[in-house]
Amino acid sequence: MKITKALTFRASSIGDCLMAKYLLDNVHAEFPEARLGIVIASRGGMIRDLLANAPYIEVIETNRRDIRGLFRLWRHFHGSELVVTQYAGKHGGRFGMASKLAARVLARRGGLVGFKDASRWNTFLYDHLLPVRPDHAVAEHEREALRAAGLSVLVPYPQLRVTAQPAVLERFSLQSGRYIVAHFFAGNAGRSISPQKARELIEHLRARFPETTIVLSGGAADQATTQTMLDGVSNSVTVAGSASLQDMLQLINSSIGVVSVDTGIAHITAQIGRPLVVMRTCLGPNWWFPEQYGARAAQQFTREDLCTPHVSKNYPDCIDKIDMRAVADACKNSFVQRTSVR
Secondary structure, eight states: OOOOOOEEOOSSSSSHHHHHHHHHHHHHHOOTSSSEEEEEEOHHHHHHHTTOOOEEEEEEEOTTTTTHHHHHHHHHHHHHHHEOOOOSSTTOOOOHHHHHHHHHHHHHTTTTTEEEESOOOOOHSSSSEEOOOOOSSSHHHHHHHHTTOOOOOOOOOOOOOOOOOOOOOHHHTTOSSSSSEEEEESGGGGGGGHHHHHHHHHHHHHHOTTEEEEEOOGGGGGGHHHHTTTTOOEEEOOOOOOOOHHHHHHHHHHHSOOOOOOOHHHHHHHHHHHOOEOOSSSSGGEEEGGHHHOOOOEEEEOGGGGOOOOOOOOHHHHHHSSSSHHHHHHHHOOOOOSSSOO
C-alpha cells in the first residue's frame, strides 16, 4: 500500500508526541513524499518546538470547537491511507470519542488503526483494533500499528536529532561536555521525588563530580524551588523558567549525561542518545523496557517493591525511597567527561 497521507491523534504531552513521531518516522522512511501530521488538542507551540528538526511532520492543534481548524484538517488529510489513534493511558480509560470519530471521517476504508479501551463502540469504528499489552514496550504498540496496516518497521527505536546551536550554551555560560543536567519535576508531586531527596542527590553528585557544573532544569513554576535546592552548592545553575524546550534539547545534547525523574526530559534524553539515569515510580514500567529505546538507553532506579499496590500520594515511596547515593554512583559510572565540542 502506498501512503500519500498519514495522520495520528495524540494527547498533548512530550512522551505521547514522541511516540507519534516514531510512528510517522517509519512512514517517512518508506514514503518520504507522504504528508504526515499529528493532531493534538493543546500545547501546539511546545510540540512544534519539540519536533523542530522533523519538518516533514505537521503539528495540527485543534478541537471540536475549532471549526476552521477542523475544516483545514479535513481539507489536508481527508482520504488518508493511514490514521492511528492513541492507546488509553490508564487501565480502564478510553481515548476521546470525538477524536475517534474525526479519525474515522479522515481515514480511507481499511486505514484506521486503534487500540482496545473501555469504549463499546470501537468495533464499529476501526478497521484494525489492537490490544494494549502492559508487558510490551510502549513503542511496540506503534510497531504493531504499522504492521497491522501492512507497513514495515524501518526505524528500530525512537530517535530525536538535534542540530547544534552553540549560542544556546553561550547564553547560559556553559561549555559542552562540562556539565550534568538534573531534572526533578514531572508535572505533579505524585511522580516526583521530594525537594529533600533532590537536595540529597545534588550533594552526592557534587561529591562525585567536583569539577562539573550541575544544571537544574524545570518550568517557570519550579524556578524558586531549584534555587533553594542549589543554595550553597558551588558550580551550579538553574535554567528553570529560562530555557525553552528547544534550548533543553541543546543542553541535553551537549551534556555529559542527564539524571531525571520519569518525564519528558528523560524520554528526550533517551531518544537523543545521551547517557541517562532515570528514577521512576512503579507505574508505567513499559516506557523503559529494553524494547523501548534499546537495552543500554538508560539505567533505572525504582522502589516498586514498596508499592504493591501503588499508593497515590505526593512523592510516593516507590520513587522517594530510592537510594540517592546509588543513583549518584550510577551517574559516575555512566557519564563520561567530554573535552571537545560537538
